[in-house]
Amino acid sequence: xxxxxxxxxxxxxxxxxxxxxxxxxxxxxxxxxxxxxxxxxxxxxxxxxxxxxxxxxxxxxxxxxxxxxxxxxxxxxxxxxxxxxxxxxxxxxxxxxxxxxxxxxxxxxxxxxxxxxxxxxxxxxxxxxxxxxxxxxxxxxxxxxxxxxxxxxxxxxxxxxxxxxxxxxxxxxxxxxxxxxxxxxxxxxxxxxxxxxxxxxxxxxxxxxxxxxxxxxxxxxxxxxxxxxxxxxxxxxxxxxxxxxxxxxxxxxxxxxxxxxxxxxxxxxxxxxxxxxxxxxxxxxxxxxxxxxxxxxxxxxxxxxxxxxxxxxxxxxxxxxxxxxxxxxxxxxxxxxxxxxxxxxxxxxxxxxxxxxxxxxxxxxxxxxxxxxxxxxxxxxxxxxxxxxxxxxxxxxxxxxxxxxxxxxxxxxxxxxxxxxxxxxxxxxxxxxxxxxxxxxxxxxxxxxxxxxxxxxxxxxxxxxxxxxxxxxxxxxxxxxxxxxxxxxxxxxxxxxxxxxxxxxxxxxxxxxxxxxxxxxxxxxxxxxxxxxxxxxxxxxxxxxxxxxxxxxxxxxxxxxxxxxxxxxxxxxxxxxxxxxxxxxxxxxxxxxxxxxxxxxxxxxxxxxxxxxxxxxxxxxxxxxxxxxxxxxxxxxxxxxxxxxxxxxxxxxxxxxxxxxxxxxxxxxxxxxxxxxxxxxx
Amino acid sequence: xxxxxxxxxxxxxxxxxxxxxxxxxxxxxxxxxxxxxxxxxxxxxxxxxxxxxxxxxxxxxxxxxxxxxxxxxxxxxxxxxxxxxxxxxxxxxxxxxxxxxxxxxxxxxxxxxxxxxxxxxxxxxxxxxxxxxxxxxxxxxxxxxxxxx
Numbered sequence: 001x002x003x004x005x006x007x008x009x010x011x012x013x014x015x016x017x018x019x020x021x022x023x024x025x026x027x028x029x030x031x032x033x034x035x036x037x038x039x040x041x042x043x044x045x046x047x048x049x050x051x052x053x054x055x056x057x058x059x060x061x062x063x064x065x066x067x068x069x070x071x072x073x074x075x076x077x078x079x080x081x082x083x084x085x086x087x088x089x090x091x092x093x094x095x096x097x098x099x100x101x102x103x104x105x106x107x108x109x110x111x112x113x114x115x116x117x118x119x120x121x122x123x124x125x126x127x128x129x130x131x132x133x134x135x136x137x138x139x140x141x142x143x144x145x146x147x148x149x150x151x152x153x154x155x156x157x158x159x160x161x162x163x164x165x166x167x168x169x170x171x172x173x174x175x176x177x178x179x180x181x182x183x184x185x186x187x188x189x190x191x192x193x194x195x196x197x198x199x200x201x202x203x204x205x206x207x208x209x210x211x212x213x214x215x216x217x218x219x220x221x222x223x224x225x226x227x228x229x230x231x232x233x234x235x236x237x238x239x240x241x242x243x244x245x246x247x248x249x250x251x252x253x254x255x256x257x258x259x260x261x262x263x264x265x266x267x268x269x270x271x272x273x274x275x276x277x278x279x280x281x282x283x284x285x286x287x288x289x290x291x292x293x294x295x296x297x298x299x300x301x302x303x304x305x306x307x308x309x310x311x312x313x314x315x316x317x318x319x320x321x322x323x324x325x326x327x328x329x330x331x332x333x334x335x336x337x338x339x340x341x342x343x344x345x346x347x348x349x350x351x352x353x354x355x356x357x358x359x360x361x362x363x364x365x366x367x368x369x370x371x372x373x374x375x376x377x378x379x380x381x382x383x384x385x386x387x388x389x390x391x392x393x394x395x396x397x398x399x400x401x402x403x404x405x406x407x408x409x410x411x412x413x414x415x416x417x418x419x420x421x422x423x424x425x426x427x428x429x430x431x432x433x434x435x436x437x438x439x440x441x442x443x444x445x446x447x448x449x450x451x452x453x454x455x456x457x458x459x460x461x462x463x464x465x466x467x468x469x470x471x472x473x474x475x476x477x478x479x480x481x482x483x484x485x486x487x488x489x490x491x492x493x494x495x496x497x498x499x500x501x502x503x504x505x506x507x508x509x510x511x512x513x514x515x516x517x518x519x520x521x522x523x524x525x526x527x528x529x530x531x532x533x534x535x536x537x538x539x540x541x542x543x544x545x546x547x548x549x550x551x552x553x554x555x556x557x558x559x560x561x562x563x564x565x566x567x568x569x570x571x572x573x574x575x576x577x578x579x580x581x582x583x584x585x586x587x588x589x590x591x592x593x594x595x596x597x598x599x600x601x602x603x604x605x606x607x608x609x610x611x612x613x614x615x616x617x618x619x620x621x622x623x624x625x626x627x628x629x630x631x632x633x634x635x636x637x638x639x640x641x642x643x644x645x646x647x648x649x650x651x652x653x654x655x656x657x658x659x660x661x662x663x664x665x666x667x668x669x670x671x672x673x674x675x676x677x678x679x680x681x682x
Numbered sequence: 683x684x685x686x687x688x689x690x691x692x693x694x695x696x697x698x699x700x701x702x703x704x705x706x707x708x709x710x711x712x713x714x715x716x717x718x719x720x721x722x723x724x725x726x727x728x729x730x731x732x733x734x735x736x737x738x739x740x741x742x743x744x745x746x747x748x749x750x751x752x753x754x755x756x757x758x759x760x761x762x763x764x765x766x767x768x769x770x771x772x773x774x775x776x777x778x779x780x781x782x783x784x785x786x787x788x789x790x791x792x793x794x795x796x797x798x799x800x801x802x803x804x805x806x807x808x809x810x811x812x813x814x815x816x817x818x819x820x821x822x823x824x825x826x827x828x829x830x831x
Contacts, residue, residue: 163788233787234785234788235785341691344690344691344694352691353694356695356698357698360698360702372719381718381719382718382719382720382738383716383717383718383719384716384717384718384719384738384799385716386716386717389716392705392708393705396701396705524755524784524785526753526754587788588788588791589788590788605785607755607785607786608750608753608754608755610752610753613752613753615753617753617754617755619785
């Protein structure tokens with residue numbers, strides 16, 4: 001089976017090389033047959049990689065420990081579910097997962113564009129295939145997931161790190177990868193447009209929804225990573241500016257800039273070169289991020305160990321830079337803007353500022369993440385850049401962006417007149433200022449960062465509500481509809497606009513959660529069974545210390561009850577624990593226990609215990625507003641769904657086609673997976 | 683682009699760069715932002731040079747050296763240099779005592795790779811305010827294709 005998997009990878013290499021060449025040769029010879037065969041080549045690559053991925057999953061499921069990768073990341077005692085998902089637990093498998101996901105996206109993109117954007121396809125497809133060849137070559141010669149032990153294969157595996165045996169860890173990597181890799185397709189189309197010279201809005205129109213899809217997957221992936229850290233790592237936070245986190249955050253920043261600035265190109269035919277630059281940067285940052293985390297260039301607590309794939313990535317990044325920037329310069333004449341900026345009180349200028357700041361943020365995060373490595377190269381000394389360094393910079397940047405979220409959409413294109421500005425901003429500005437005063441004198445908040453964040457949140461929310469309110473009122477008057485109908489029609493008539501507002505609202509809600517960070521409380525306390533301690537609005541009593549064993553692990557649990565401060569009103573039981581797994585030997589995990597509520601989380605960690613003295617050392621934290629971060633993500637997803645949902649006329653015409661694409665992909669994947677299983681048993 | 687707009691854009695750019703410069707100066711003034719990293723062997727050999735200086739020290743936890751004062755979170759353990767990465771071979775069998783009070787990560791145990799942030803004390807021990815640990819067996823353990831370069 002392992003040999004079969006390896007053979008599949010070899011075949012992928014051959015087919016993708018052919019596909020790329022056929023696409024370009026077919027284009028130049030104007031051969032319809034070659035062009036069609038190249039298109040099918042893209043599907044074949046997807047098929048082959050699906051088989052290879054199924055083969056690897058299969059090897060995990062049947063406990064084939066003669067395969068090094070399987071032996072490293074699983075063992076017999078693991079549940080079937082986690083065995084299958086160990087697929088992306090390590091470096092070699094995650095490369096296969098990467099290229100497989102890319103082939104899925106590629107196949108969908110080629111299928112969607114089979115009848116349109118004919119000029120763009122050849123070079124886009126060729127670019128996609130070059131990237132595929134790069135990854136497959138990397139696996140074949142450097143990080144082969146199907147590598148086997150020459151002799152004396154172990155009978156059991158080393159096991160997957162228990163920290164990764166968590167439902168969030170199962171869906172977090174796929175989500176993140178879908179988003180991360182999703183940016184590859186717009187990049188390929190951008191290169192396709194540059195190479196062909198068809199530089200109008202076409203390639204962006206083809207990719208607009210794609211970018212939103214990639215963006216939302218990346219956003220959700222990032223948040224799920226935070227959720228995992230919050231649930232599993234036990235330090236009570238969700239973001240630590242670790243290089244691995246930053247690697248995924250950098251393309252998110254440039255990608256966010258891109259999805260804003262393409263709207264300017266759509267409306268005003270400006271920023272053409274800028275948009276191309278942004279998408280190229282986004283793709284480069286995904287490569288850079290992968291290189292950083294996979295090569296040991298950057299020190300990180302949860303980076304993969306050093307390997308020399310960094311050199312290959314570095315070479316590929318240089319190649320990408322040369323080709324993309326070369327093409328940009330070559331086409332620079334055609335990229336000149338057709339209209340100029342008319343006023344700084346215009347939406348296009350707000351977008352420009354938004355882009356600058358997002359780009360500055362991306363540059364800063366990249367710089368700060370790479371700083372220790374650069375510093376070492378220059379001075380020979382090793383230095384560390386702590387989270388406080390990131391926070392000092394990113395908090396103001398984040399607040400400015402949040403503020404722009406309120407300003408930008410309310411400005412008119414071209415030029416806003418004094419009247420429109422008064423009309424648009426009077427109410428939100430008053431609400432914002434009143435809210436700020438209320439927070440200072442009513443609630444008593446003096447922490448300036450939190451105060452700024454919360455005040456801006458109030459301001460931006462009021463701009464969004466004002467938009468919905470005015471739109472609905474307008475429809476109620478003009479079309480005589482009731483409020484609910486008016487709201488629904490309003491949103492469905494301009495999904496992109498109102499979907500965008502909902503996404504912005506999601507961001508506002510997330511910022512509430514970030515602001516809550518300023519008010520967190522933390523206590524470390526040794527408690528005897530029966531003793532109580534007060535933190536925030538809670539009293540916590542240690543009721544019992546339990547010692548158990550379930551065969552896979554030994555468990556120590558502190559049974560505690562939370563009360564409303566100063567009363568006997570129980571708010572429920574919390575059971576923080578420490579688990580010691582038998583495999584991998586001596587691996588311990590801290591099992592956090594928390595009581596969630598909309599205003600705060602009570603978060604308990606069992607830091608230590610003494611069985612004889614019946615004492616437990618508890619780390620107690622109160623994290624105010626933290627759940628707004630997850631809630632905001634939910635709004636973000638809703639807004640995204642509204643924005644990308646096909647418009648009604650389009651929907652009718654293409655309903656069948658749209659339904660078919662995913663169905664076809666699903667059916668093919670399933671069929672190939674079945675085939676692999678059948679082959680495995682022969 | 684009309685000239686007046688260019689000026690406005692340049693003006694805003696100046697404000698942004700100025701704000702950035704201020705932040706940079708602000709963060710650089712904070713001692714906790716940048717901390718030098720030193721391998722354990724360097725600290726062991728040149729202890730005196732690091733007195734009163736906040737550093738990050740990296741090494742391995744010596745086997746069976748972790749002591750925990752009962753009923754507290756006061757840890758004391760020995761850190762030894764990372765073999766194969768030493769600048770001072772004479773530190774090979776030496777260790778440095780590290781004291782740390784607080785919650786330790788799950789990965790903190792014998793032989794784990796640790797990075798401790800804190801200061802060397804006059805008595806030659808190291809008092810850590812922060813402790814990071816990475817279990818060596820957890821991730822890709824061996825380096826593949828070693829010695830290709």
